Amino acid sequence: MGHQMEEFCTVENFLLLHCNTDLKGFKMAVWIQAQQLQGDALHQMQSLYGQHFPIEVxxxxxxxxxxxxxxxIDLENPQEEFKAKRLLDSLIQELQNxxxxxxxxxxxxxxxxxxHYANQLKSTYDRCPMELVRCIKHILYTEQRLVREATNSSSPVGGIMDSMSQKYQQINQAFEELRLLTQDTENDLRKLQHNQEYFIIQYQESLRIQAQLTSLATLPPADRQLREPALLSKRATxxxxxxxxxxxxxxxxLDLAxxxxxxxxxxxxxxTIILDDELIQWKRRQxxxxxxxPPEGGLDILQSWCEKLAETIWQNRQQIRRAEHxxxxxxxxxxxxxxxxxxxxxxxxxxxxxxxxxFIIEKQPPQVLKTQTKFAATVRLLVGGKLNVHMNPPQVKATIISEQQAKALLKNENTRNDSSGEILNNNCVMEYHQTTGTLSAHFRNMSLKRIKRSDRRGAESVTEEKFTILFESQFSVGSNELVFQVKTLSLPVVVIVHGSQDNNATATVLWDNAFAEPGRVPFLVPDKVLWPQLCDAINMKYKAEVQSNRCLSEENLVFLAxxxxxxxxxxxxDYRSMTMTWSQFNRESLPGRNFTFWQWFDGVMELTKKHLKPHWNDGAILGFVNKQQAQDMLMSKPNGTFxxxxxxxxxxGITIAWVAENPNKAGERMVWNLMPYTTKDFSIRSLADRISDLNHLLFLYPDRPKDEVFSKYYTPPLCKQSYVCTGRFHFWDLTFQCLLLKESELLVNLCFACACFSSKAKAVDGYVKPQIKQVVPEFATGNPDPTSGNPTYMDQGASPAPVSHPHAYGIYPPMSDSMLDADGDFDLDDTMDVARHVEELLRRPVEGQWGGQQS
Structure with a gap:
């Protein structure tokens, strides 16, 4: 089942990644499929090539x-010839390479x-690079059509790609139809203008005839009778x-209209197709x-479509104005x-x-926004270049507003002077980038100086309150013919003032991003969703945070359910039809715990991202297994399996569970669980090194020798670490780290420093390099017994101390409160007494180990 889930994730990721990148993934398969064409389709494909574009190229x-x-590239726009020339040069360079x-x-x-082909293409298209673009576009579209007709694929991926290719082709065909219609009305308008000008000339002729007839009244009757009939006849005609x-x-x-x-x-x-479908989909992907x-690709092709729309609209507007004239x-x-x-x-x-x-936000501001912290955003006008807006560059202003203010804004209610905070460096001028043809404003150094919160409802916390950044500008087009006031809202933003709020704020953002409906009232989201929908959201988040290709398997998702x-x-x-509410997700604590479902899951992501990523990607971490499941899995395996x-x-936190003999009952086996490691532990010694230290751990479940899995991550012996500097043991660095730990961990880690000098260490300037090594007292041994597969206990003259709760965390004694002050913090004086004692031990010479004076 897990393999099926991973396979599904692969297809899902393929669709998400490649459906959003202008058919690039689809096109890259076209030539492979085109080579499989047969019969008439193959002949049609071959006929596309020749001297103008060799098939070898x-x-x-x-x-x-x-x-x-x-x-x-718009073939009808001469200004885009430089893009075509750049593609031609790149094509020739690729051929030469x-x-x-x-x-x-x-x-x-x-x-x-x-x-030879490189020289041939350069000589053919150097003066008309747009023809190369026209040629290759024709080739690619025809190949896609031939492949689609030949394969008629029924697979989900093939079907979606075919559908997208067909949709894109329909858009381009519609633009071609619009171009022909616009050209037709342009021709009709010129014809109308020509006919009207001739009509005016003839009308002036009729006025001249009428003037001549009027002047006949001054002539003698004989002359008038001689000339009047001809003039009357001509006037009538x-x-x-x-x-x-x-x-x-x-x-x-009327026909023109x-x-x-x-x-x-x-x-x-x-x-409507481009703005209400394609652009909305791009915003949803964003x-x-x-x-x-996956990244929201496709903005450049969206801009090319919008620019074609703008150009066509403007041409028709000018034609209508000329018709009115x-x-x-x-x-x-x-x-x-x-x-x-x-x-x-x-x-x-x-x-x-x-x-x-x-007028869109190309780069969104961070959705979890901390006050007094620099952040950036970029807004872009997709039609700015075509409408020559950059000739008088507009200024964009950014303002933070509340959810209620955003609702009022969309209802066209007056909120002009309202804001919910103060943003520094919130004005920016739009710049036109000639090479890319984009008009954008890049806010690089904004900072939220203060925030004004509204009254919260019920159980809502500050990390559930949503704001948004409003970007607005004003500019004119067509010699001030039209003046536009444009506004756009960022994705919802949660404002925090301390890093401890980041976890809950991220939950609010994740829920909103995952379940927001297009065109919603700001910023409504459903209060409950189906469990499979939430699985998709947390799976996507987990993969991105951990930067892994490994999906959460179906077994993982069952554990989370x-x-x-x-x-x-x-x-x-059993869980497919179940729903999870927002309260269950991140408002109510899990039974028997003081944290929510999301807080636990986010902690797992953070730990994996910072310290366990390679092991997760290797499949070494099962991770989502409870204590009882771990016991059931390990009890059927040999001793030393973990x-x-x-x-x-x-x-x-992450723990190691392993199966071994019960030291208190001969012949009985039991599963041990090590006290969980957290980020602070791995900042001292890595997981792989800790596993290497524990000789009683032999096989990673189900049966992989641990060195086969972890040895590539072991730290080389005597490697310089933060505790070692030119051979000196920086004791106070270690002591400072230990002050952050529980008392039991403090003693164990100090034990690492004292007990693990290498006999092979070489003195440098009279000093030796110490190493940290993890020790579990009940299983302390130099070497495991290879014949029995069971650990050999260190001879201390007594059996290992009994464990009152062998299946619970706590093979170490519970934490003593003697070193904590009234606020639950470490008492520095007591801790320093321990530290001084250890320092004295470290300064004593160790006989028989090395020569030289120690200090």
């Missing part, structure tokens, strides 16, 4: 070609051929033509990235005025929605 540079963002690495007889011929042409112009205007209506309908549909999901220049009675007003209103709404929606629901069922199906599991009773 496609073959040897397939991975590089499929990794480039060809779709991000490939050629240089060819060796051998066959490699020599290939080297010549690839070099011109007026008939003007009437007919006026109707034609009116029809042209109808075409613009069709274009705007398609524009609105395309914009939110999940806050929980450890023509109408004003030659008013003709009819419904055209109302139609043009409607079109102008619609196009303004479309561009307003585009600009306000594409047992802990969360105080259940004993081992059947994962496993590592996370402590049930302590946050961020």
């Amino acid at each position: 496609r073959h040897y540079l397939s991975q590089w070609i499929e990794g480039q963002l060809w779709d991000a 490939k050629a240089e690495h060819q060796v051998g007889e066959d490699g020599f011929l290939l080297k010549i051929k690839l070099g 011109v007026e008939a033509w003007l009437t007919r042409e006026a109707n034609t112009l009116q029809k042209y205007r 109808e075409k613009h209506q069709k274009t705007l309908q398609l524009l609105r549909k395309q914009q 939110q999940l990235a806050g929980n450890g999901g 023509l109408r004003q220049q030659l008013p003709i009675p009819g419904p055209i005025e109302e139609l043009l007003n409607e079109l102008n209103s619609t196009i303004t709404d479309i561009i307003s929605a585009l600009v306000t929606s594409t 047992q802990k969360a629901f105080s259940s004993s069922s081992n059947n994962p199906d 496993l590592l599991r996370f402590s049930d009773s302590e946050i961020g």
Whole structure:
């Protein structure tokens, strides 16, 4: 079952990672699949290549070609030619590099051929690099279509990739249709303008004829009768033509308006797909990235789509304005005025929605935000370059507001002067980056000086209160034709004033990121979720924090369910329909404990991330096993078999459980549990070294020799550590570390320092290097008995001290309160007495070990 879960995680991660990166993962498989085509599909694929683009180039540079963002280049925009030129230069450089690495007889011929192709492509496309982009885009799209038609894959991954490829292709096809429609209306508009100009000329001719007829009144009757019939006939002809042409112009205007209506309908549909689907999905991926999901790739291609929208919208807006100008220049009675007003209103709404929606936060501020701590954020206007906003760079202001203020803001209620705190360095000017074509403002040194909290509800704590950073700006486009006020809200932020609040604040953020619904009222989240949903969230978080490819297995998740629901069922199906509330997650303590489910789980993550990551990745740590399960697993194994599991009773602790003989009852075996190690223990001596020290530990469960698993992590003997400096034992460094520990740990670790001088140590300047070594008194031995597999106890003249609770933590005696003061802290004077005694011991010469004077 565990293997199935890991397999599922691999597929899930593949989907999450590759579905969000512009089909890069899908494209990289295209050439491999294209080589399997047969029959007519193979002939179609081969026909794509020739002198203009050799198939050998496609073959040897397939991975590089499929990794480039060809779709991000707008073929209709001459300003993007520099991007195409850069891709051409990179392609030629890749070919030349490939050629240089060819060796051998066959490699020599290939080297010549690839070099020839590099020169050929440079000479073909150097003056028209956009044609190279057009060529490769056509090749890739056709190959994808042929592969899709040939395979018709029914697998989940293949189906999703095919669906995405088809969706992206539909978007690009819609842009091509919009381009053709816009070009068509541009041609019609020019034709209308030409016809209207000719109409005006003929109208002026009719006025001239009328003026001539009027002037006939001053002529003698004979002359008037001679000239009047011809002028009247000519006037009648011109007026008939003007009437007919006026109707034609009116029809042209109505036809043009109808075409613009069709274009705007398609524009609105395309914009809805990009803004309400693709951009919202990107924002959702960004939110999940806050929980450890894959990076939110795809913003560059989103920008390219938004820029195409902006360009097309602006072109149509200008056409509608020109049509309105023509109408004003030659008013003709009819419904055209109302139609043009409607079109102008619609196009303004479309561009307003585009600009306000594409003002986004590229890099979110930290969601757990500590006061008086520097933080950064980046906002970006996806259409800023196309609309030339950077010609008059706008300024962006950042303000922190509460959840209630965010709700009021979205309802367009007046909150302009309201804020919930003071942010230093909260103004930044947007900058245009020519190489990337992005317009963004990068806040590098913001700091939250103070925070104003609202009255909390019921059991809600300060770490459950949500804020958000409001970014706002104002700018104009089109020579101040349109003025925009844009605003965007960050993901929810929890403000803390001390590091001890980080754990609970992270829980609030994780729950919000995992279960927020798109378009929600800020910042509503469900109070309870299905257990499998929570498993997905904590699995994602765990993998990201530990930076591991190893998922939580189904057995791990069953263990967590047992802990969360105080259940004993081992059947994962029993938990699939169960729900977990926020209170159960991080408000109510676990039964018999003083910490919540999340606090325990977060402690495990922190410990693993800081000290146990390689062992977790190696599969050496079972971790999510309770004491009874560990006992059942070990009792069927030989003596000296051990496993590592996370402590049930302590946050961020891991213990070693092993099976050995019961020293108090001959012939009886029992499972021992070592006092849990925590971060402070591993900051002194690593887990691998501690396991190496304990000779009674022989096999990692189920049957792996411990050195086979851990030896690569052992610290080499006599390695310089923080306790050793040019051969001197820094006793007070160790003493300071020990002051942080419990009394029992203090004595044991001081024992390490006193008892473990190496007989092979060499004196340096009259000093020797001591080493720390872990000792468990009941199992203290130099070597295990290899014949019996059982530990041999050190001969001390007596049996090991009895253990009152052999299955509980505490093979060490319970902590004495004699060294604690009234507040529960160590009494420094008493501790120093112990320290001075040990120091005296260290200063005494040890006979027979080494020569030289000790000090």
